[in-house]
Amino acid sequence: MTGTLYGVGLGPGDPELITLKAARLIQGATTIAYPTLAGGDSFARAIAADLIRDTAHEIKMDVPMTTDRAPAQAAYDQGAENIAKTLDAGEDVVCLCEGDPFFYGSFMYLNARLTSRYTVKVIPGVTSVTACAAEAGRPLVARNERLTVLPGPMDEAELRDRIAGAEAVAIMKVGRHLPKIRAVIDDLGLTDCASYIERATLPEQVVVPLSQAPEKAPYFSMILLTKGADPWL
């Protein structure tokens, strides 16, 4: 009887935005797994820290942020094997995931490696998209409006087309792409419809109109753009 792998979404950063189900699984976990950024800290582990047993066995995956995908894939291969050993011993593994496991989450790489051989259960989490909307006081979509979620690294022409054709847009992973994204939104005359949010729901959170966004943005930053077609009144 092998163990079950749980991919547990932790939400955007505020530990209180963890779900009751995720909290129960983490508090009961004898083995947890999580990615670390090239030997550095793990944001996921930090969010869940107060819920993790002192005695829990911890499987770390050191994922390098290189443009060459091979080193990262090798890290997930190794992590999947370590997790598999625990599952084979009949023990469950709770994998900690920032946000939601299946929404730009690294858990997808473990799921792809293990789902055919083991029981994998995914616990959804609050995404940064709705967390940023809440913190910015900016409703996203109502009734028959459409939401488009775009990653910041997209090339300029496509970014322009996608933004022009959408009602509500969330641009993720802004980071070093901020100047390019800002230029596109300015050019479309939509700057006054956009908010810039970084590290949503954390103590160091920043929420400002896009026109007041800093020159440099961290990886965990987002631009929300709503054209406000619907006054909801």
Add this chain to the structure above:
Amino acid sequence: MTGTLYGVGLGPGDPELITLKAARLIQGATTIAYPTLAGGDSFARAIAADLIRDTAHEIKMDVPMTTDRAPAQAAYDQGAENIAKTLDAGEDVVCLCEGDPFFYGSFMYLNARLTSRYTVKVIPGVTSVTACAAEAGRPLVARNERLTVLPGPMDEAELRDRIAGAEAVAIMKVGRHLPKIRAVIDDLGLTDCASYIERATLPEQVVVPLSQAPEKAPYFSMILLTKGADPWL
């Protein structure tokens, strides 16, 4: 000193997918508010039922599902006034919202009416989009992929264009629009890339390939379509 209005996301339906923060606010609430469907039950209240104090004062908003928007808007006008009376008395109000308050949530109508006069705080919740992906075991987006969220009532031509131009698509509020949506997806040759999910995370949940979807779909149903460009390996 007036009270604070909390718009609290409850997630997709499983009471365990409520966040720790939402649970704390509901358990402490002396006044809660929620919409009911034309005198019927309230899905939001049902999700939170075990957390609500026996002594809590309950403000109900009877929202008719008519194509004419005026009756629904009148119901939100009345609800906002009832909530305002409690806030004016210095008491907080916790408004219960299925899913996330700013993601197709009725709370947006109350926010529009009250945010200029009172302190409004929104607690984000797990959306049905990532809950359906988790239950279907279907990763949504990774790396530089884009997600498009579409409402089922969209007209066929636009639905076709949006689906054709996207990598991952979540079609919300499928309901009576299922035949139209299915025809578009079949026509695009994408039926094998699509899952049908109804009442995600509830005991009566249904998760099947789109090809096996029932003839009639409830309002709380979704189609997830991922073209699987990225094997995540």
